[in-house]
Amino acid sequence: MRVSLYGAGQFCGIVAAILRARDGVEVSGPHGRDERDAALGSGADVVVIGTTSFLDQVAPDIRDAVLAGSNVITTAEEAACPWVVDQALADELDGLARERGVTILGAGLNPGFAFDALVLTALGAVAEFDALHVERVVDLSGFGRTVSRRLGIGYDAAAFAAGVDDGTVCGHIGFPQSMRVVAHRLGVRIDAMEHDIEPLIAPQPLRASHVEVAAGESGGFVQRYRAIVDGKVWFDAHFTGHVDLASIGLEPRDEIAILGTPVRLLLSPGLNAQSGSSAVVANSLRRVVEAPAGWLTVADLPPATPA
Ligand SMILES: NC(=O)c1ccc[n+]([C@@H]2O[C@H](COP(=O)([O-])OP(=O)(O)OC[C@H]3O[C@@H](n4cnc5c(N)ncnc54)[C@H](OP(=O)(O)O)[C@@H]3O)[C@@H](O)[C@H]2O)c1
Numbered sequence: 001m002r003v004s005l006y007g008a009g010q011f012c013g014i015v016a017a018i019l020r021a022r023d024g025v026e027v028s029g030p031h032g033r034d035e036r037d038a039a040l041g042s043g044a045d046v047v048v049i050g051t052t053s054f055l056d057q058v059a060p061d062i063r064d065a066v067l068a069g070s071n072v073i074t075t076a077e078e079a080a081c082p083w084v085v086d087q088a089l090a091d092e093l094d095g096l097a098r099e100r101g102v103t104i105l106g107a108g109l110n111p112g113f114a115f116d117a118l119v120l121t122a123l124g125a126v127a128e129f130d131a132l133h134v135e136r137v138v139d140l141s142g143f144g145r146t147v148s149r150r151l152g153i154g155y156d157a158a159a160f161a162a163g164v165d166d167g168t169v170c171g172h173i174g175f176p177q178s179m180r181v182v183a184h185r186l187g188v189r190i191d192a193m194e195h196d197i198e199p200l201i202a203p204q205p206l207r208a209s210h211v212e213v214a215a216g217e218s219g220g221f222v223q224r225y226r227a228i229v230d231g232k233v234w235f236d237a238h239f240t241g242h243v244d245l246a247s248i249g250l251e252p253r254d255e256i257a258i259l260g261t262p263v264r265l266l267l268s269p270g271l272n273a274q275s276g277s278s279a280v281v282a283n284s285l286r287r288v289v290e291a292p293a294g295w296l297t298v299a300d301l302p303p304a305t306p307a
Helices: 010-020 033-040 055-067 087-100 117-123 145-151 157-166 175-186 273-282 285-289
Strands: 002-006 026-031 046-049 071-074 103-106 131-139 192-201 218-229 232-242 253-259 264-267 294-296
Touching: 002 010, 002 033, 010 026, 010 273, 026 033, 033 055, 046 055, 046 285, 055 071, 055 087, 071 285, 087 103, 087 294, 103 285, 117 175, 117 253, 157 192, 157 218, 175 192, 175 218, 175 232
Parallel strands: 002 026, 002 046, 046 071, 071 103, 103 294, 131 232
Antiparallel strands: 131 253, 192 218, 218 232, 253 264
16 A cells, blocks of 8 residues: 655654554655655555644645545544535535545544444443433643644633633634534534633643743633533533643543443543554545545445555
8 A cells, every 4th residue: 555644743753653664554754845746646555644733734634635636634634624614615526536536534533433433332321311321531732832832822811811812722623513513413403502611830841842831821721612402411522631631630541431321431641642643644545445435434434444
């Protein structure tokens, strides 16, 4: 299988290393911006795009890779369910993929696994349920500077609030996509979504791999999204991310509670953001190549597997 990686950052570097260790996979890249045509136009079996989080920014790259006859996996969080962001653009690229006989998938750990695929898997073990409560406590210390700043690391309280207002501080991106993927699979229509985000201001300086946090700046944040169905919270998602979880008395943890049933899935330690995401994408090559054409979500596919 021929795989081309576009995005010269942390994520594609890890995926390339995983794939190079596998038999039967020919890896090209990771390619940076100056090798865009080589990355997207090679006609590889799969093009992996790990550049940004936003649909409008990856759409031209997805289009060019599809036009060259490649299946596409992108880590852009908004691409996990692009119809949430831009129905017309999602439909256009879905149509193009169908016409060219290839598949597009937005995938990663989150969205793409922790708040959606794993939730759907857990729901397989219950006959009925009332609501979902999914909580992640995530170590953010391994992210690069761009992603860390966009998440909301290293701002004083006023700058954090201003960043949330002007869209430069996003926290984790992808809650609406994960919730829509789960709801769509279950035939549920979400009426509204509510969300909030608060910084976790560090009283002492902190150091992560690529960012330094001064005392009085955000070392992390607490974020909550709620999907409302028939006037009630149907999907309640909590995300606590921090560059030094121990300093706030926490450990990485993932928990899926299916309310109205005894089912509660607890992963301890929680899934690692870097290795987990890279594995999900590396483990998605075969399911994407074998999938029907079009823009799919993880709910349309079998689980990602290492072989
Ligand atoms: N769904 C998930 O679970 C998941 C998992 C991992 C990552 N992600 C997302 O995937 C993206 C990449 O992650 P990362 O950790 O590799 O980030 P990163 O270390 O910041 O690397 C991103 C790379 O892509 C380049 N880039 C940015 N925008 C680009 C564009 N429009 N066209 C071409 N190249 C561009 C950057 O180049 P410059 O430095 O020149 O800007 C950089 O080399 C992030 O948005 C991240 O949030 C999602």
